């Protein structure tokens with residue numbers, strides 16, 4: 001089971017490398033890793049398990065964060081509607097790729113954090129507001145979906161990890177809260 005001890009932090013080289021594509025059919029190892037990454041996210045979002053296991057809450061986890069240089073990421077974005085149990089987006093993405101995106105950009109009003117960054121870095125992380133994502137799921141099925149708002153932001157944060165990019169690389173150093181016209185601020 002993945003715990004915080006398995007998550008590498010800033011300074012570890014794998015976090016700054018471009019991860020390799022996986023090959024199909026998926027090896028048992030790559031399937032198992034995807035399952036374990038999703039299990040980590042589920043545990044991290046369960047108050048009791050997160051407490052027991054001392055997990056930081058996460059809505060995504062990329063293989064490079066557990067020191068595996070492969071293009072695999074698990075995403076579990078809970079619904080913003082507290083009454084709904086259905087997640088807004090949940091899947092393990094193999095070889096994910098953004099096929100196209102909106103001109104419009106968006107950022108999280110509260111900025112971003114990262115399980116591999118043990119400090120707060122304030123500022124807007126401006127990303128594409130809407131994306132068309134292609135990926136392969138654990139069964140090797142090719143998926144093509146459109147995402148917007150929070151799920152789109154999370155997936156872009158995860159895909160950055162596959163390319164050795166961390167969220168604060170996008171923050172404007174001179175004015176961390178600078179915003180161009182028309183950027184959607186997601187609260």
Ligand SMILES: OCN(O)CCCc1ccccc1
Nearest residue numbers: 060061112113114115154157
């Ligand atoms: O890479 C996953 N991760 O470090 C967990 C946090 C992910 C995340 C947090 C805020 C906005 C977008 C994505």
Ligand code: NI
Nearest residue numbers: 113114115116
């Ligand atoms: Ni991260």
